[in-house]
Amino acid sequence: MTPALINLAAEQKSADVTDWAARIGWVVGLLLFIALLYWLMREGWKWRGTLQGDLPGLSAAPAAPGEPTLTMNGRYHGSTTAGQWLDRIVAHGLGTRSRAELTLTEQGLAVVRPGAQDFFIPAAALRGARLDKGIAGKVLAEGGLLVITWQHGGKLIDSGFRSDRAAEHSAWTEALEALTPPHHQHSNDTEGAR
Known part of the structure; x- marks a missing residue:
C-alpha cells in the first residue's frame, strides 16, 4: 500500500452513533403531550355536559307513533x-x-x-x-x-x-x-x- 492510501484510511472516521436515549426521550415527551391534549379536550367535553345538566332527559318514541309522513x-x-x-x-x-x-x-x-x-x-x-x-x-x-x-x-x-x-x-x-x-x-x- 502506498503511504497516501494509509494516510487516507487513517483520516476516515466512522459515522456518528445515533443517540437513541435522546430520540426515545423526544418520542415519549411528544406522546405524553398528545395524551395531555386529548385528556384536556375530554375533560372540556364532560364539563360542558355538566353545565348543560339542567336539560331534562330525552324522550323516547311513543309505542304507537302513527303513520309515517x-x-x-x-x-x-x-x-x-x-x-x-x-x-x-x-x-x-x-x-x-x-x-x-x-x-x-x-x-x-x-x-x-x-x-x-x-x-x-x-x-x-x-x-x-x-x-x-x-x-x-x-x-x-x-x-x-x-x-x-x-x-x-x-x-x-x-x-x-x-x-x-x-x-x-x-x-x-x-x-x-x-x-x-x-x-x-x-x-x-x-x-x-x-
Missing part, C-alpha cells in the same frame, strides 16, 4: 342553542355525531341513531325548520343542512341533519313547518337575534 336516512351532525350555531349541546348524547334515521309522524319526529341515544321530538315541541350551511363544527354548501328547531326543557335547540339524498331537504322543511304549531312558527328567528 316522511322518512330519511342520513347523518346527525349535532345540536346547538337555537340561533347560536357554535354553542354545541353535549348533554344526553346530543353532541354525538352519528348516522340517523328520521321518521316524521303526526305525533312528532323520531330520531334513531345507531351507536348513540335515540330521541323523540313531540309535534308540540317543534318550532320550525330551515335549510342552512353549518352547525357546530360542520360547514357544508349553502342549504346542505336541514336544521330543526325545537323546544326542550325551556330551551330552544337547533339540531342539524344531512340526508343521504340532499334533494329531500326541501320536502322535510315544508312538512316540519306544516306540523309546527302556528303560534310557534319562526319564533327561532327572534330568539337567535337576542
Whole structure:
C-alpha cells in the first residue's frame, strides 16, 4: 500500500452513533403531550355536559307513533342553542355525531341513531325548520343542512341533519313547518337575534 492510501484510511472516521436515549426521550415527551391534549379536550367535553345538566332527559318514541309522513336516512351532525350555531349541546348524547334515521309522524319526529341515544321530538315541541350551511363544527354548501328547531326543557335547540339524498331537504322543511304549531312558527328567528 502506498503511504497516501494509509494516510487516507487513517483520516476516515466512522459515522456518528445515533443517540437513541435522546430520540426515545423526544418520542415519549411528544406522546405524553398528545395524551395531555386529548385528556384536556375530554375533560372540556364532560364539563360542558355538566353545565348543560339542567336539560331534562330525552324522550323516547311513543309505542304507537302513527303513520309515517316522511322518512330519511342520513347523518346527525349535532345540536346547538337555537340561533347560536357554535354553542354545541353535549348533554344526553346530543353532541354525538352519528348516522340517523328520521321518521316524521303526526305525533312528532323520531330520531334513531345507531351507536348513540335515540330521541323523540313531540309535534308540540317543534318550532320550525330551515335549510342552512353549518352547525357546530360542520360547514357544508349553502342549504346542505336541514336544521330543526325545537323546544326542550325551556330551551330552544337547533339540531342539524344531512340526508343521504340532499334533494329531500326541501320536502322535510315544508312538512316540519306544516306540523309546527302556528303560534310557534319562526319564533327561532327572534330568539337567535337576542
